[in-house]
Amino acid sequence: DIVMTQSPDSLAVSLGERATINCKSSQSVLDSSNINNHLAWYQQKAGQPPKLLIYWASTRESGVPDRFSGSGSGTDFALTISSLQAEDVAVYYCQQYFTTPYSFGQGTQLEIK
Amino acid sequence: EVQLVESGGGLVQPGESLRLSCAASGFSFNEHFMDWVRQAPGKGLDWVGLSKNRGASYTTHYAASVRGRFTVSRDDSKNSLYLQMNSLKTEDTAVYYCRVWILGRVSWGQGTLVTVSS
Numbered sequence: 423d424i425v426m427t428q429s430p431d432s433l434a435v436s437l438g439e440r441a442t443i444n445c446k447s448s449q450s451v452l453d454s455s456n457i458n459n460h461l462a463w464y465q466q467k468a469g470q471p472p473k474l475l476i477y478w479a480s481t482r483e484s485g486v487p488d489r490f491s492g493s494g495s496g497t498d499f500a501l502t503i504s505s506l507q508a509e510d511v512a513v514y515y516c517q518q519y520f521t522t523p524y525s526f527g528q529g530t531q532l533e534i535k
Numbered sequence: 536e537v538q539l540v541e542s543g544g545g546l547v548q549p550g551e552s553l554r555l556s557c558a559a560s561g562f563s564f565n566e567h568f569m570d571w572v573r574q575a576p577g578k579g580l581d582w583v584g585l586s587k588n589r590g591a592s593y594t595t596h597y598a599a600s601v602r603g604r605f606t607v608s609r610d611d612s613k614n615s616l617y618l619q620m621n622s623l624k625t626e627d628t629a630v631y632y633c634r635v636w637i638l639g640r641v642s643w644g645q646g647t648l649v650t651v652s653s
Contacts, residue, residue, distance in 0.1 A: 423599075462641065464580075471632055471643045472580065478639050515580055519636070522596035524570065526580040 424449050424518050428527035434535040441503040443530045445516035450496045453520065460520035463492055463501045466529075467512045475514075476501065508534060537561040537642040539633045544647030551623055555647060557616040557633030565589055565611040568636040571618050573629035574646075581629070583607075586616060601627075623651045 425448040435441040451460045459479035464472035474483045476492035479499055489504045503510055511534060516527040543555040557569070568591075571583040584597040584607040595607050606619040616633055630646040 458639065460639075462639075466580075471646055474641055474643075477641070481639070483640065513579075517580070517582075519639075519641075522585055523598045524582045524585065526582060529579045 423523055424451065424521060424525050426516055426518055426525050426527040428514075428516060428530050430530060431528065432531040432533065434533045435503075435506045436535045437508065438505050439535075441506050441510070441532060443501045443514050443516075443532070445494075445499045445501070445527050447497045447499075447518050449520075451518045451520035452496050459495050459499070460518055461492075461494070461499050462517045462519065463490075464515045464517065465510075465512045466515065472515065503532075506532075506534070537635060537637070539635060539642060539644030541631060541633050541644045541647040544631065544649045546650045546652065547623055548653050549623060549625055549651055551651075552619070552621045553623060553649060555618040555620070555631055555633075555649070557618075557644060559614045559616065559633075559635060562635065562637060564609075564614040569609065569616045570634050570636070571607060571616075572632045572634060572643075573627075573649075574632070575626070575629045578629075583618070583631070620649070623649075625651050627651050 427446045429444045461479040463476040466472040480492045491502050493500050513529045515529050538560045540558045570585040573581050586607045586609050587594040604622045608617045628651045632646045633644040634641050
């Protein structure tokens with residue numbers, strides 16, 4: 423099974439500053455046949471279901487602000503928020519969908535400093 | 536617009552069974568993989584199981600923690616996904632979400648709460 427590890431577990435960033443969350447998979451999630459990384463990022467606010475932000479590691483979901491970006495390939499990935507807004511306070515999860523079980527990272531709590 | 540509506544949650548005792556349903560609309564149900572994810576109170580996301588589409592022979596896959604107790608099934612004629620949960624344990628208490636995968640993008644339902652307690 424692929425283990426997903428996020429860092430840090432929690433993060434406090436000032437409004438307008440950059441926030442970066444890292445996600446590492448225990449095996450590569452790159453599909454060499456189509457050069458797609460099977461990695462998604464979700465945002466979950468209190469009392470709500472998770473919301474898809476990024477898929478294929480770097481493709482932004484429709485309607486997601488462009489301050490959110492995903493990067494990385496193979497086993498190392500990052501979600502970056504270029505300029506933190508108050509509404510970005512949430513828990514963020516990565517997930518691999520390369521092979522079952524489709525494992526999640528443990529989550530990163532993002533707060534305002 | 537993709538819509539997923541879960542139902543069937545509730546309070547059950549340990550050892551009992553429960554069947555969750557997910558009514559889907561807004562996409563070609565029979566063409567896509569669908570799965571279940573759960574979230575225990577105050578905890579992270581936990582993948583439960585997957586139903587592949589007809590093209591993949593409706594193959595199912597499960598997390599080790601539920602294999603042998605839970606069964607994912609689908610009825611393409613009703614645009615519905617199901618999760619049959621048997622021999623429930625207190626640690627199965629969670630909100631259960633239904634999801635659909637469309638070309639790498641995933642959509643989530645609002646979830647249904649399952650509480651296993653004596």
